[in-house]
Amino acid sequence: MTSLLQVLLLASVWGAIAVLLIALARPLLKRLGGAGMVYRSWWLLPLALLAPLLPVPVPAVIEAAPVRAFGEALNAPLLPAEAPLWPALLVAVWLAGALGMAVLQMRAQRRFERAMGSLSPRPDGSWQASADPGLPALIGVLAPRIVVGPDFDHRFSAAERDLVLQHERSHRAHGDHWANLAVAGLRCVFWFHPLVPWATRRFLCDQELACDARTVDPHPALRRLYASTLLKAQLVHPVAPMACHWRSQPMLKERIAMLKQNKRKALPWVAGQVLVVGLCVGLCTMAWASQAGDAGTVDAQVIDTTAPKYPVAAFEQGVSGKVDLRVEVGADGRVTDVRVLSATPAGVFDDAAVTSARAWTFKPALRDGKPVASALKIPVTFEMNDEAPAP
Template sequence: MTELLQGMLLASMWLSIGAMLLAALRPLLRRLGGAPLVYRSWWLLPLVLLATLLPLPGVPLDEATPVHALGAALRAPVLPADAVLWPTLLVALWAAGALLAGTLQWRGQRRFERGMGALHRRSDGNWQASADPGLPALVGLWSPRVVVGPDFDLRFSAAERALILQHECQHRRHGDHWANAALALLRCLFWFHPLLPWASRRFLRDQELACDARTVDPHPASRRLYANALLKAQLVHPVAPMACHWRSQPMLKERIAMMKEHKRSALPRVTGQVLVVGLCMGLGAVAWASQAGSGGSPAISAEPFQFAQEDAAKAGLERPVTIDKMPPPSYPTSAFENNQSGEVVLRVEVDAQGRVSDVRVLSATNPGVFDAASIAAARQWTYRPAMKDGKAVAAAVRIPVNFAMTETVTGQ
């Protein structure tokens, strides 16, 4: 539960950073590459979120690093019962919110699709609905279809119809319906995020502006005709979450104003593309690396002499088992990612030749987390056998091995 909450918190933080950065850079990107470049810059958010999910490389420690003996044992803190309950309640609240957000979006999409009524295939290969809940639009995910309203042929001229259909085909060609589905998923997962509603509205507006630019840029003479077609169709119906609508009343002025912009030259567009790519790669790399910064640095220590004399006295030995070389174990990747610390007490049996005959775990503060790494390291250590009556004999020794993150040690 705690891992999920930490992951959501980290992803939410980077979602906020990415959204604010896009808001700040939007005017510059608009000047360099126009609406299409601004729309492509939204790739920053999913890339940053995916970067926080990529696993960090393992953190094996260098075998040449000495194992330092510490006098005080490092033990994982014991959490109170309510501290264990709170993560469960928060995860349950998040899951309930995500389910509710998903249900509302699904109902909105279904309401829109049912509102179209029966669909009929047109001679141009598109589809015509018997009712108009907010058409024309690109509807569907796996097999998207361009659907127009029942009065499409009467309301628009032939040239206007061609531009509108070309606009919807641009949505389909560039996969905007998949982008809307991804947005719907983000709105379910991050329903609690205060910046996501603004980012969703701005993303959909930039999507329409980019599609407008891709439609009219190859035909500059059709800009006025395109603007007239926009004025004829005002969307007053609720929009569907995953449909690409032609009509969009809240941004009508912005879409018509974009018709007056001229196509950018090659140099500013290339500069803008490089800026967007560099921004995505740079912020994604920082987000990926931030997973390591949240947990501190790993440190491993052992106390080979803590119980040596006590064990030797119980067995009547003249000299206890000693250790010459102790290459440290590797810090388990899962424990490092979750910022876990713990202590494992081993019982190592050494024969008269100084070879390890058996290694067992006597106790562990986090059972199963550090056991395997500790046992594997103990089998590689170099031992000197115990002495009794002047002869080497088989004996056992207890060795505590401590795994800690530096920030955890500082806080104790």
């Protein structure tokens, strides 16, 4: 429970930093590379959320207290017997919020799809709905379809219809429907985050601006026609959370203003690319390194290291020795593997030391409060005394 809350908290912090960086860099990226550059900068958000989950290098083998063949077992305090109740309550609240957000988005999507009425195929590969809840749009994820309204042929000319369909096909070709699905998932996971609503709106706006640029940039002469086509379509209906809409009245002014921009030069475009990559690499490195600090790390501690039995043959010959073991300790505190690093004399005490070490128990190492696997280097000494070992 606690580990899940820590992951959510860490992801929320780095997600907020990523959103703020995108907001700050957006004007500069827009000047350097246009709407497409701004849209690509949103890769920073999922990368920043995933970077803290990547594994960190396993620390070097920890030197542990030596074990003597006839010494006493070392002991350490056991884990607390009772866990606090509040982490479970917080996880329950988070799950309820996530499920609630998922239900709301699914209902909005189904309401939109039902409002379209019946669909019939068109010769151009799109589908025509019997009603218009906010079309044209790219609907669906696994099998996305371009759906147009019942008055599509009457409202738009042939050239305008071709631009609208190119726009929606560009959404499908660039996987924008999958991006919208990912955004819907993030809204469920981080329903409590105050920046998520703004980030969602801004992402969808940048997605439309980038698609406009991809559609118009190859044909600069069609900018005026494209702008007039946008003016013909004013979205007054609610939108579906997982659909790419052609009409978007709240950002109509911004979309038309973008069409007035000239084609970007190569050098500023390259500078924008370098800036986007630098932001992604720099922030993700910081997010990944944030989990690797030593501040929240506690080494594994010994609970029981029963002394190994002294080999009878070695005792009879009066042989003493030492074996250095590498003991792998799992997150549950149990020994997962034992290897001999060195032995003096070689081959005499190895089996006795390894057999005994497999039965040892430990309190697992902690990183940020979570039990993790670790490795310890434990020297085992075999010393002579006056008592013969038990057979």
